[in-house]
Amino acid sequence: MNWFYMFSVIPAAWILRCAISNLIHVSEKKWKQFVLLAACWLLLDIAIFIGDKINILLTLIAFLVSIWISCEGSFWKRAEIGLLFSSTVFAFNAFRDNYIIDVSMRIEDKTGSMLAGRSMCYILVLFLYGGVKKFAPDKDYELSESMWKLLILLTATPLSVIVSLVTLYPDNSEWEYRQHLEYEVICLIVLLSFAGLFWAVIVLAKQQKLERDSMLSEINRNYYELMEQQHFEIRRMKHDMANHLSVLSALPEEQREEYIRKLTESLEDIRPVRCCGDDTVNAVLAVKERRMARYGIQWKITSDIAMELPFEKTDVCALYANALDNAVEACMKLEEEKRIIILKSMAQKGLFCMTVRNPVPECGDGEGGYDVHALTSVGFWPTSKTDKENHGFGLRSISEIVERYHGEIEFKEVDGMIELFLYLPMAEF
Secondary structure, eight states: OHHHHHHTTHHHHHHHHHHHHTTSEEOSOHHHHHHHHHHHHHHHHOOOOTTOOSHHHHHHHHHHHHHHHHEESOHHHHHHHHHHHHHHHHHHHHHHIIIIIHHHHHTTOHHHHHHHHHHHHHHHHHHHHHHHHHHOOOTTOOOOHHHHHHHHHHHHHHHHHHHHHHHSSOOGGGSOGGGOHHHHHHHHHHHHHHHHHHHHHHHHHHHHHHHHHHHHHHHHHHHHHHHHHHHHHHHHHHHHHHHHHHHHHHSOHHHHHHHHHHHHHHHHHTOOOOOSSOHHHHHHHHHHHHHHHHTTOEEEEEEEOOSOOSSOHHHHHHHHHHHHHHHHHHHTTSOGGGOEEEEEEEEETTEEEEEEEEEOOOOOSSTTOOOTTOOOTTSOOOOOSSOGGGOOHHHHHHHHHHHHTTOEEEEEEETTEEEEEEEEEOTTO
């Protein structure tokens, strides 16, 4: 019976592991997943009797270490998620072991107490998994460091209550349960407080996502307005060409060459690019071509877009502009003769596809170095800018747009080139 009792908690441990993975990214490595599963099994199986000073402290340390090993994210995020789940289970175990199992054992109903304990264990993990699964934010959510610290501080209060209740009171053989029902009430209150903390993490993460999406939308809108303004300047210059020709015909010979030189320079700066049937794409490529020319970047464009794309113009602008900006940033880390960007895009058979390739930036130990093999938890290469808090929005913006249009995005290294590939279905829009 004891062996069955021990191993019957393994499915519950798996459910708890799945609940944790909905709030923090778990490593893909099998041995790390096994470490987390074992820690969940220990957390659910450990007995928390009032007066036992060993179990709760050692299990807390072991579980936090397993979260640190098995999960990915900032230090404060891992600490908060580990404290939140372990504290919730501790409060539940203290209530279960002292007021369900131990009381049943005293009335000599050993089998009934074990079944009741296991049943309650499964109710807890199913409740945790169902609640977190239904309301969990996107996998790539990340609160600020100060926000995680605040949540840890809030979690520390009920955690300290349950740890003090367990460790600071005498062994349970020296007191009568019926005379200390306030401890049962304390356990239940602590459980409710942890439910509130779970909800706080979810609400804060969703609020942050709304703010980030709003910020990205504003950035994309401003970017589009800039592209439109520059495209307008191109049309205006073409319209003014007749006036320039009239002026040239009236100028003396000695002033005419200087006028032509200045006019040629201004025309070169706003030379239009028309490679497809979408004016927004053409405007973005016109601007980016001038930037690449300044930096000595070769580029090759292949475009098969016969008409206006059926997406918001700000989104089309953001996709092209952010993808090319990221490629330009990577090329700037190379010698000029190695700088090249290859852009391919097409819109056929209900799909819009875009591929951007650029050489792999040279890795180094210095500031701003690249490591193309180290993808972040959201699938992006991290920004190489030193001010990482205020940069890195370009790829996030692309990802958000692709997700909103129900498309797919992929990053990989092909033949020494970084490749960004995405597609969006057009039929729905």
